[in-house]
Amino acid sequence: MPVTPVETFLQQAIGLDSASIGVEALQHLQNARLHSTGLDASDYAGFLHKSPEEQAQLIESVVVTETWFFRNHLSFDFIAEWLQQPSRRSQNLRLLSLPCATGEEAYSLVMTLLNQGFSPAQLSLDAVDISVQALRVAQQGSYRSSAFRGEPGRQAQQNFFHLVEQRTALNTEVLYQVKPAVQACIHWQQGNILDAHLFPHSALFDVIFCRNLLIYLTKKASAQAINNLMRWLKPTGLLCVGHAERSLVSQAGFVQVTRPGIFVCQHPHAAGNEAAVRTASKVPKLAVRSPLRPSPNLTAFQPNPAATAAVMPSEVEASLSAMQHLEQAQKLADQGALHVALQHCQAFLQQQPEIAEGHFLCALIYQARHDEPQAERYFQQTLYLQPNHEEALRHLMMLLQRQGRTAQATSLQQRLQRLRSLARQSP
Numbered sequence: 001m002p003v004t005p006v007e008t009f010l011q012q013a014i015g016l017d018s019a020s021i022g023v024e025a026l027q028h029l030q031n032a033r034l035h036s037t038g039l040d041a042s043d044y045a046g047f048l049h050k051s052p053e054e055q056a057q058l059i060e061s062v063v064v065t066e067t068w069f070f071r072n073h074l075s076f077d078f079i080a081e082w083l084q085q086p087s088r089r090s091q092n093l094r095l096l097s098l099p100c101a102t103g104e105e106a107y108s109l110v111m112t113l114l115n116q117g118f119s120p121a122q123l124s125l126d127a128v129d130i131s132v133q134a135l136r137v138a139q140q141g142s143y144r145s146s147a148f149r150g151e152p153g154r155q156a157q158q159n160f161f162h163l164v165e166q167r168t169a170l171n172t173e174v175l176y177q178v179k180p181a182v183q184a185c186i187h188w189q190q191g192n193i194l195d196a197h198l199f200p201h202s203a204l205f206d207v208i209f210c211r212n213l214l215i216y217l218t219k220k221a222s223a224q225a226i227n228n229l230m231r232w233l234k235p236t237g238l239l240c241v242g243h244a245e246r247s248l249v250s251q252a253g254f255v256q257v258t259r260p261g262i263f264v265c266q267h268p269h270a271a272g273n274e275a276a277v278r279t280a281s282k283v284p285k286l287a288v289r290s291p292l293r294p295s296p297n298l299t300a301f302q303p304n305p306a307a308t309a310a311v312m313p314s315e316v317e318a319s320l321s322a323m324q325h326l327e328q329a330q331k332l333a334d335q336g337a338l339h340v341a342l343q344h345c346q347a348f349l350q351q352q353p354e355i356a357e358g359h360f361l362c363a364l365i366y367q368a369r370h371d372e373p374q375a376e377r378y379f380q381q382t383l384y385l386q387p388n389h390e391e392a393l394r395h396l397m398m399l400l401q402r403q404g405r406t407a408q409a410t411s412l413q414q415r416l417q418r419l420r421s422l423a424r425q426s427p
């Protein structure tokens, strides 16, 4: 239940679940708005209610627009492969990226399909986000090298970008500018996923990317958003979601394509899926629980190439139960076989995406592999599922401190202190 006017507004306007970003972060954000408007908390509520400009500012300050080119690139590869079927090869394709944030996902999809031989005339992609600031960046189409985090992104740099210099008062920066042929395939639009009338006159979509938004929404808003996605997607189309969002769409009847590492679903009304739709409402919701505590030495994983080599990948694919995958992941991580441990961990998360401990173990393994962006992502996911996960809070705080992100680290530290003093007070 929202407790402040700011929480209430954000919940009603964009469906935000305040637990997904944390009470401290929200408080910090509200203080920043009070500071910038010069109002005190009691006057701010009335001002927010009356001022569309302030509402827009508040939304801009709360949204998380973190994204990068070819994020989870296996899903792009899968969509490209699926669209290669003769019946689709000759079609004009309607694609949607919602939320598109600063545009990397939308551009990645168009680049993937152009690489596969689709012509620009065949592709029409609608890219939608609530954030006007993010859309401005997207439309501009110039990116720093940090927006490209993997090999597919680096390959795309050569084919679809040219270098431009951007001069500021302080320095000159070299940026990657998307070529006009790619930009021409995309139509940018500001919009809210909760708005059922977002696409009043347009045809349905063949492919929808809706990744890393549902995790921030309340149950009610998430159901509303999924209902809209269902109406906007062709019955023969595919929906791509974030890895932690699969259970949400499955519960609504979307049917997952079972391929490791991809998070793609078929429409509930696709031929053959009717049974899934009928049973969807009966799918039990997984309990959020913490079945295993990682052993204390998990924090001290050391890579051990010999141990990695000793384990065949086929062992990961064997039909182990979720718990067996988690136990294997833990054991192998202790031995330093980080690569295979990670595969087991991901196999566990495919079956049990709502168990915080699986995300936490993944985060620790990534951390041991010095992959901080992924480690951060999994720590965040752990905290989303279990906001009082002390070890995740502590690790994430230290990671942020190392990166010099002091304000965020301090906010986590305060959260930890509060947790500890609550624990001391409890009988």
Ligand SMILES: C[S@@+](CC[C@H](N)C(=O)[O-])C[C@H]1O[C@@H](n2cnc3c(N)ncnc32)[C@H](O)[C@@H]1O
Pocket (backbone or CB within 6 Å): 013, 014, 015, 063, 064, 065, 066, 067, 068, 071, 098, 099, 100, 101, 102, 105, 128, 129, 130, 131, 134, 191, 192, 193, 194, 210, 211, 212, 213, 242
């Ligand atoms: C983490 S980004 C996801 C970007 C991209 N899909 C990805 O997975 O990399 C989340 C985006 O959701 C947008 N957003 C938040 N609430 C929204 C809403 N109600 N409707 C549309 N977009 C929203 C934010 O502005 C932000 O850009």
